[in-house]
Amino acid sequence: MKEIIKLLRYIKGYWKDTILTWVCVLFESVCEGLVAYFMQFFINEVESLASAPDNLNMIFLYSGLIAGIAILAAVLGIVAGVFAASAAAGFGKNIREALFIHVQDYSFKNIDKFSTSSLVTRTTTDITNVQGAFQMIIRAVVRAPFLMLFALVMCFVTYWQAALVFLGFIPLAGFVLIFIANRTHPIFVKVFNAYDDLNQAVDEDVDGIRVVKSFNREEYQKEKFKGVSYWIYSNFKKAEKRIALNGPFMNIATYGTMIMISIIVSKAIVSTSETAIGVGALSTMLTYSMMILMSLMMVSMVYVMIIIGRNSTERILEALEEVPDIADPENPIETVPNGEVEFKHVNFAYSEGKDVLIDVNKKVKSGSTIGILGPTGSSKTTLVSLIARLFDAGSGEVLVGGHNVKEYKLESLRDSVAVVLQKNTLFTGTIRDNLKWGNENATDEEIMAACDIAQVTPFLKDMPDGLNTMIEQGGANVSGGQKQRLCIARALLKSPKILILDDSTSACDTHTDKLIRDGLDKYHPELTKFIIAQRVLSVKDCDEIWVMNEGKVLETGTNDELMKTSAVYRDLYESQNGGGDFDAAN
Amino acid sequence: MPRTNIRATKGARNMNMISGKARSAAIGRLLSYVFKYYPAQFVVVLICVLLSSFTSVAAAFFTGNILVNEYIMPSLNAGSLEILTPTSGALAGIPFGGAIAIMASILALGTVALYVYNILMSIIGQGVQKRIRDELYDHMQDLPISYFDRRGRGDIMSVYTNDVDALREMLSRALPMMASSVVTMIACLVMMLLTDLVLTAVVIGVSILIFFIIVYFTKMASRFFIAQQIELGKMNGYIEEMVNGQRVVKVFNYEKRNIEGFKKHNDQFFTYSVKANRFANLLMPTVNQVGNIQYVLIALIGSLAVFNHWTGVSLVGSFAYGIATVGTIVSFLMYSKAFVQPIGNVSQQLNLIALALAGATRIFEIIDAPAEKDEGYVELVNAKEDENGNPIECAERTGKWAWKHPHTDGSPTTYTWLRGKITFDDVDFAYIPGKTVLHNISMYAEEGQKIAFVGPTGSGKTTITNLINRFYDIEDGKVRYDDININKIRKKDLRRSLGMVLQDTKLFTGTVMENIRFGNLNATDEEVVEAAKLANAHNFITHLPEGYNTVLASGGASLSQGQRQLIAIARAAVANPPVMILDEATSSIDSRTESLVQEGMDAIMKGRTVFVIAHRLSTIKNSDVIMVLQDGRIIERGNHEQLLAEKGKYYQLYTGNEIAK
Structure with missing residues (x-):
C-alpha cells in the first residue's frame, strides 16, 4: 500500500x-x-x-x-x-x-x-x-x-x-x-x-x-x-x-x-x-x-x-x-587548469574491508605519458577510474590540476578527462553520430583529424558510406580492432587534458598500435596520457612505466631502467618479444 | 538473465501483419492439437459449454416467462403464490415452491457444467501449451546452425516468452468465452424467434449496429495500438542500449543529450498510447448504452403492440398481442439483453485471439523449418583387433573405434580404424549461395598432426573448422575423415569423433560436474576429475565453495573468463576424441590463469590431430603445418621456419612490421 x-x-x-x-x-x-x-x-x-x-x-x-x-x-x-x-x-x-x-x-x-x-x-x-x-x-x-x-x-x-x-x-x-x-x-x-x-x-x-x-x-x-x-x-x-x-x-x-x-x-x-x-x-x-x-x-x-x-x-x-553516490560539490570549480595528476596515499575498496588499491602515492606531471602494466586483478582500471571520479577514493586524495577531484563540477572534470573504457560500446547511428559523442559541434575536419590519429581513416576509406556508415547496436558490424580505434577517436574529440587508454588497443595489431601512439605524441604532446596494456610493446616508450600487482604500484621507471631493475618486467618483455598478434592485423 | 516478466511487453514483432490465410491455417492447426490429444475432454467441454449457456438462458426464461406469466400474473390479487398452480403447460400442477426448486436444480447443473469445463479447459490449455513448447524446443535442437545465424537470439526468445504465452490466454480464456457466447446467442436467438419475428428483427438490427461500432472502434484502436507497440519497441530498444552503455554515457557527459533522445521516444509513445486507449475505452460504454436503448425500444414497441392489439408472428405461428402477452414481452426483453451482452465480451477477446494467432504462426514457422539433414550411413562402432590387426565390430566398449561402412553395391561392409586423418580437397564454401567465402581449400592432416590457422579476422579460419563437423555443408569439393567422405558419415558419429573448444566459452546452468560431463554422459566422476586435472581445471574447482558440485548460474558468470575456458577444455577432454578443434583465446585474461589455459590446451593437443585457430606464438611454432589465410584462401603454408624464410604475410604478422618494399 x-x-x-x-x-x-x-x-x-x-x-x-x-x-x-x-x-x-x-x-x-x-x-x-x-x-x-x-x-x-x-x-x-x-x-x-x-x-x-x-x-x-x-x-x-x-x-x-x-x-x-x-x-x-x-x-x-x-x-x-x-x-x-x-x-x-x-x-x-x-x-x-x-x-x-x-x-x-x-x-x-x-x-x-x-x-x-x-x-x-x-x-x-x-x-x-x-x-x-x-x-x-x-x-x-x-x-x-x-x-x-x-x-x-x-x-x-x-x-x-x-x-x-x-x-x-x-x-x-x-x-x-x-x-x-x-x-x-x-x-x-x-x-x-x-x-x-x-x-x-x-x-x-x-x-x-x-x-x-x-x-x-x-x-x-x-x-x-x-x-x-x-x-x-x-x-x-x-x-x-x-x-x-x-x-x-x-x-x-x-x-x-x-x-x-x-x-x-x-x-x-x-x-x-x-x-x-x-x-x-x-x-x-x-x-x-x-x-x-x-x-x-x-x-x-x-x-x-x-x-x-x-x-x-x-x-x-x-x-x-537509490541515492547517487557521486554528486557535484557546492561551489564547484568549473575549469581544470592542467593535466597534472596526483595520487596521495590512495586506498580504495569496492566492498568494505577488501582494499583493492593500497597506498598509491604517485605524481604525474602534465603532458607526460604513463604506461601501466600488471596482471588482471591488479586494479589498473580501478586506479585510473579515480581520475575521472568514476569512483571516489576510500582514503587519501586524488588531485587533478592541483585540486582534489571532489572539488570539481563533475561535468567539467569529465570533459577534461577522456577515458577509453576497456569494455567499450558504440551506439546505433552513423559513425559520425558516434564520434560526435565526444563533441556535439565537431566539424568534419575535426572529426577527420581525430580519425587520422586513431587510425580510423585507413578502414574508413573502405566503408561504403564513410562517416555516414551505420553502426549497428553495440557496434556489431565493425571488428574489435576497428571498434577500439573508433572509441579512441571519439575520446580525442573531447579535446581533453588527460587521456586514459584502458587496454584500448588490445585488438589492434602492433603496427597500428604504434601508429596510434606516435600520432598522439605528435599531435597531442600536451596531453597527459595513461596507457594500460597487456603488451610490453604498447608501453615501452612511455615516460614512466608503473608495474602493478594486487593493488600496489610495485615498480616504476622507464623501459631501460625497468629492464635493469625489475625481474617481472624483464620476464614479460622477453616472453612477448618478437611476436605480434596473429589475429588482429586488420 | 534478468528476471523477465512473462507478461512482458508484446513487442513490435508481434504486430507484424500476418495474412488471413496463415491465420486460419494456424487456428486449424492449434485445434488439431486439441482434437488429437484431448478428444474426450474436448467433447465434454462442448457439452458443458452448451449446458451452462442453456442454463443461463433458462434463468432468463424462468424469471421472465414462467415466474411472471405462470405464477405472478395469475395470482396478482390473490395475495399468495401458493394458491394457484398452472393448469396447463410443462409446469402444470406444480406449485410455486416446486417451480423454484426445479429452477434451482437446473441452475445447479449449469454451475457444475461451468466448473467442469473451466477445469478441463485449464488442463487442455496448459497441456496443449506444454506440447507445443516441447515440440518447439525439440525441433529447435534439430535445426541447422545456419538457422540460428539467420534469426537473432532475442527473436527466438520472444517466441518462447511472448508467443507461447499468448496461446495460453487464448486457449484457456478466449476460446471457452467465445464458445459460450456463441451458444448463448444462438439459444437466445431461437427463443426470440419463437416469440416474435418483428421484435427479433429489431434486436438483430441493433446488434448489427453494435457490431459495426465495435469493428470501427477496434480498427481505429488497433491502428494506434500497432503504432504504440512499434514505438514501445523502439523506446525500449533505446533504453536498453543506453542503460547498457551507461558507463560510456557518464564518461562522455552525455546525460543531457541522452535524456533529450529518450524524451522524444517517451513523448511519441505517450501520444500513441493515449490515442489507442481512447478508442479502446470508448467501446464498452457505447456498446452497453446502445444495449440499454435497444431494451427500451423493444419495450416500447411491445407496449404499442399490446395497446393496439397488433398481431405478432413467431416461428410457431401468429398470435394476437393483448393483456395475456405482457409476460411474453418481459421475457423477450430478457432474451434481447442476453443476446446483446456477449457481443461486447467477444469483441474484447478478438484482440487476444489475433495476438495468439500471430504468435502461433511464428511458432509453427519454427516447427516447420527444415531440420538438419543427415543422410550419413557410416557409423562409429566399438571394435577390436582381429589376428591381422584389422578391426572387427564388437558390442563391448574396447576404447577402440572403427568406421562401419556398408556398401550399396552389395559388397561386404568394410571396417576402418578411427584414426583422425582429415583431408580437404578443393573445397568451396558460401554462407549465402553465390557469395563464396572459402575458395579452393585443399589440405590434409595426418593422424596426430597439428595444423594452425593464422590470418586476419574474417579470413575464414573459423569457417574452415565449422565445415569439418558439418555445421555447414560445403558447396564444392570433398572433406574426408579417415578417407571417408564426411557426407556419408552419420552426423552424430562424425561429431562424436571431433572435440571442440571455442574461444567464446558457453557453459550451462548446472554443477561444474554436469558441465564437464556434458562432453561424455557416460563418464564416471573419476573420469571427470581426470579430465579436469588434464585441463588444469582441477585446482581451481576444488577451491570453489562446493567443489565439483558448485552450481554455475547464468553460464558461469561467477567464474572468470579463464576459469570458464578451463572447464570447456576439461569438457572436451572428457569426450576424448581423436580430432580436436581449438580456438585460442585472444582476450586478455590474467597471466596466471592464461598460462594454466595454455598448459591445458597443450595437454589435450597431445596425441591427437589438432586444428587450432592460433594466436600464441608457442602454439604456432610447434605446429606441423601453418596455414596463412586471407580472404578465404590459403595464401601461405608450411612450418614456422619455412614461412619466415618466405618473407610473406606470415613474416609480416610475426614481426609486426610492414614488409620493406
Missing part, C-alpha cells in the same frame, strides 16, 4: 485527467444505476397495460427518460475513457522519465549495484506492467465500489426486505474471491520464477547451440528442458484449477441471490398488503444483483492486479530511491 501511495506522485501533471475520469465514472455509474431504477417503473407501466390499457403516455415518458439517461451515461463513459487514456499514459510517461533521468545520475557504483540488465528490465518491462495495471484499474477503482454502493442503496429503496439478502451475500462473496486470489497468487509467483528458468534454458541453448551440436547433446537438452516445462505445466494447471473456482462460485452467488430475491419479491408483488410492489421491481432487483456481483468481480480483479503489480512497483521504487 505504501508503495502505491509513493507511485501516486507520478500522476503529477495528469491529476486533472485522473480526477475528471473519476468524476465521469462516478456519474456514469449513477446513470447506470438510474437506468436500472427507472426500468422497474417502465416495466410496471408495461405490465399495467394488462389492467389499465390507457396510459401509454407514461410508457413514452419512461422510455424517453431512460433513453436520455442511457445516452448521458454513454457520453460520460466516453469522456471518462478519453481522460483515463491520457491519465494512464501520462502516469507511465512520468515514471519512465523520472527513472531514466534518475539513472543518469547513477555513479558506476550505483550501476554495479543493480547490474545493467536489471536496470533495463526496471525501466522497460516493469514500467510497462505498472502502466498497464493503472490503465486497467483507474476506472474500476471508482466504478466498482460506487456501482455496488449505489445498486445496494437502490435495492433498499426498491424493496428493502429483499435487499437484506445482499448483506449476507456481499461479504461472503468478497471473502471467497479474495480467498481464491490469495490462494492462487503464490503459485503464480512460483510459476513466473520458473518461467525465468525456462527462458534461461532456452537462452543458453540458443546461445550455446554449437556446443550442444558438437557434443551431440540434442537429446540431453530436450530431456532437461522437459523437466522445467513439466514443472510449469503442472503448477500453472494447479493455479488455473483454483482460479476455475471463480466462475462457478460467482454463478452460485448470482443464482442464489437471484432465486432468493425472486421468491421474496414475487411474494411481495402478489401480496395484497400495503407493501405490495410492482412487477417491474423483480427485474430491477435482479439487474441490481447482477451489478453488485459484477462490482465484486471487479474489486477482486483490482486486488489481483495490485498483487501482481507489486513486484514491479517495488523494483521501480528501489531504483528510484
Whole structure:
C-alpha cells in the first residue's frame, strides 16, 4: 500500500485527467444505476397495460427518460475513457522519465549495484506492467465500489426486505474471491520464477547451440528442458484449477441471490398488503444483483492486479530511491587548469574491508605519458577510474590540476578527462553520430583529424558510406580492432587534458598500435596520457612505466631502467618479444 | 538473465501483419492439437459449454416467462403464490415452491457444467501449451546452425516468452468465452424467434449496429495500438542500449543529450498510447448504452403492440398481442439483453485471439523449418583387433573405434580404424549461395598432426573448422575423415569423433560436474576429475565453495573468463576424441590463469590431430603445418621456419612490421 501511495506522485501533471475520469465514472455509474431504477417503473407501466390499457403516455415518458439517461451515461463513459487514456499514459510517461533521468545520475557504483540488465528490465518491462495495471484499474477503482454502493442503496429503496439478502451475500462473496486470489497468487509467483528458468534454458541453448551440436547433446537438452516445462505445466494447471473456482462460485452467488430475491419479491408483488410492489421491481432487483456481483468481480480483479503489480512497483521504487553516490560539490570549480595528476596515499575498496588499491602515492606531471602494466586483478582500471571520479577514493586524495577531484563540477572534470573504457560500446547511428559523442559541434575536419590519429581513416576509406556508415547496436558490424580505434577517436574529440587508454588497443595489431601512439605524441604532446596494456610493446616508450600487482604500484621507471631493475618486467618483455598478434592485423 | 516478466511487453514483432490465410491455417492447426490429444475432454467441454449457456438462458426464461406469466400474473390479487398452480403447460400442477426448486436444480447443473469445463479447459490449455513448447524446443535442437545465424537470439526468445504465452490466454480464456457466447446467442436467438419475428428483427438490427461500432472502434484502436507497440519497441530498444552503455554515457557527459533522445521516444509513445486507449475505452460504454436503448425500444414497441392489439408472428405461428402477452414481452426483453451482452465480451477477446494467432504462426514457422539433414550411413562402432590387426565390430566398449561402412553395391561392409586423418580437397564454401567465402581449400592432416590457422579476422579460419563437423555443408569439393567422405558419415558419429573448444566459452546452468560431463554422459566422476586435472581445471574447482558440485548460474558468470575456458577444455577432454578443434583465446585474461589455459590446451593437443585457430606464438611454432589465410584462401603454408624464410604475410604478422618494399 505504501508503495502505491509513493507511485501516486507520478500522476503529477495528469491529476486533472485522473480526477475528471473519476468524476465521469462516478456519474456514469449513477446513470447506470438510474437506468436500472427507472426500468422497474417502465416495466410496471408495461405490465399495467394488462389492467389499465390507457396510459401509454407514461410508457413514452419512461422510455424517453431512460433513453436520455442511457445516452448521458454513454457520453460520460466516453469522456471518462478519453481522460483515463491520457491519465494512464501520462502516469507511465512520468515514471519512465523520472527513472531514466534518475539513472543518469547513477555513479558506476550505483550501476554495479543493480547490474545493467536489471536496470533495463526496471525501466522497460516493469514500467510497462505498472502502466498497464493503472490503465486497467483507474476506472474500476471508482466504478466498482460506487456501482455496488449505489445498486445496494437502490435495492433498499426498491424493496428493502429483499435487499437484506445482499448483506449476507456481499461479504461472503468478497471473502471467497479474495480467498481464491490469495490462494492462487503464490503459485503464480512460483510459476513466473520458473518461467525465468525456462527462458534461461532456452537462452543458453540458443546461445550455446554449437556446443550442444558438437557434443551431440540434442537429446540431453530436450530431456532437461522437459523437466522445467513439466514443472510449469503442472503448477500453472494447479493455479488455473483454483482460479476455475471463480466462475462457478460467482454463478452460485448470482443464482442464489437471484432465486432468493425472486421468491421474496414475487411474494411481495402478489401480496395484497400495503407493501405490495410492482412487477417491474423483480427485474430491477435482479439487474441490481447482477451489478453488485459484477462490482465484486471487479474489486477482486483490482486486488489481483495490485498483487501482481507489486513486484514491479517495488523494483521501480528501489531504483528510484537509490541515492547517487557521486554528486557535484557546492561551489564547484568549473575549469581544470592542467593535466597534472596526483595520487596521495590512495586506498580504495569496492566492498568494505577488501582494499583493492593500497597506498598509491604517485605524481604525474602534465603532458607526460604513463604506461601501466600488471596482471588482471591488479586494479589498473580501478586506479585510473579515480581520475575521472568514476569512483571516489576510500582514503587519501586524488588531485587533478592541483585540486582534489571532489572539488570539481563533475561535468567539467569529465570533459577534461577522456577515458577509453576497456569494455567499450558504440551506439546505433552513423559513425559520425558516434564520434560526435565526444563533441556535439565537431566539424568534419575535426572529426577527420581525430580519425587520422586513431587510425580510423585507413578502414574508413573502405566503408561504403564513410562517416555516414551505420553502426549497428553495440557496434556489431565493425571488428574489435576497428571498434577500439573508433572509441579512441571519439575520446580525442573531447579535446581533453588527460587521456586514459584502458587496454584500448588490445585488438589492434602492433603496427597500428604504434601508429596510434606516435600520432598522439605528435599531435597531442600536451596531453597527459595513461596507457594500460597487456603488451610490453604498447608501453615501452612511455615516460614512466608503473608495474602493478594486487593493488600496489610495485615498480616504476622507464623501459631501460625497468629492464635493469625489475625481474617481472624483464620476464614479460622477453616472453612477448618478437611476436605480434596473429589475429588482429586488420 | 534478468528476471523477465512473462507478461512482458508484446513487442513490435508481434504486430507484424500476418495474412488471413496463415491465420486460419494456424487456428486449424492449434485445434488439431486439441482434437488429437484431448478428444474426450474436448467433447465434454462442448457439452458443458452448451449446458451452462442453456442454463443461463433458462434463468432468463424462468424469471421472465414462467415466474411472471405462470405464477405472478395469475395470482396478482390473490395475495399468495401458493394458491394457484398452472393448469396447463410443462409446469402444470406444480406449485410455486416446486417451480423454484426445479429452477434451482437446473441452475445447479449449469454451475457444475461451468466448473467442469473451466477445469478441463485449464488442463487442455496448459497441456496443449506444454506440447507445443516441447515440440518447439525439440525441433529447435534439430535445426541447422545456419538457422540460428539467420534469426537473432532475442527473436527466438520472444517466441518462447511472448508467443507461447499468448496461446495460453487464448486457449484457456478466449476460446471457452467465445464458445459460450456463441451458444448463448444462438439459444437466445431461437427463443426470440419463437416469440416474435418483428421484435427479433429489431434486436438483430441493433446488434448489427453494435457490431459495426465495435469493428470501427477496434480498427481505429488497433491502428494506434500497432503504432504504440512499434514505438514501445523502439523506446525500449533505446533504453536498453543506453542503460547498457551507461558507463560510456557518464564518461562522455552525455546525460543531457541522452535524456533529450529518450524524451522524444517517451513523448511519441505517450501520444500513441493515449490515442489507442481512447478508442479502446470508448467501446464498452457505447456498446452497453446502445444495449440499454435497444431494451427500451423493444419495450416500447411491445407496449404499442399490446395497446393496439397488433398481431405478432413467431416461428410457431401468429398470435394476437393483448393483456395475456405482457409476460411474453418481459421475457423477450430478457432474451434481447442476453443476446446483446456477449457481443461486447467477444469483441474484447478478438484482440487476444489475433495476438495468439500471430504468435502461433511464428511458432509453427519454427516447427516447420527444415531440420538438419543427415543422410550419413557410416557409423562409429566399438571394435577390436582381429589376428591381422584389422578391426572387427564388437558390442563391448574396447576404447577402440572403427568406421562401419556398408556398401550399396552389395559388397561386404568394410571396417576402418578411427584414426583422425582429415583431408580437404578443393573445397568451396558460401554462407549465402553465390557469395563464396572459402575458395579452393585443399589440405590434409595426418593422424596426430597439428595444423594452425593464422590470418586476419574474417579470413575464414573459423569457417574452415565449422565445415569439418558439418555445421555447414560445403558447396564444392570433398572433406574426408579417415578417407571417408564426411557426407556419408552419420552426423552424430562424425561429431562424436571431433572435440571442440571455442574461444567464446558457453557453459550451462548446472554443477561444474554436469558441465564437464556434458562432453561424455557416460563418464564416471573419476573420469571427470581426470579430465579436469588434464585441463588444469582441477585446482581451481576444488577451491570453489562446493567443489565439483558448485552450481554455475547464468553460464558461469561467477567464474572468470579463464576459469570458464578451463572447464570447456576439461569438457572436451572428457569426450576424448581423436580430432580436436581449438580456438585460442585472444582476450586478455590474467597471466596466471592464461598460462594454466595454455598448459591445458597443450595437454589435450597431445596425441591427437589438432586444428587450432592460433594466436600464441608457442602454439604456432610447434605446429606441423601453418596455414596463412586471407580472404578465404590459403595464401601461405608450411612450418614456422619455412614461412619466415618466405618473407610473406606470415613474416609480416610475426614481426609486426610492414614488409620493406
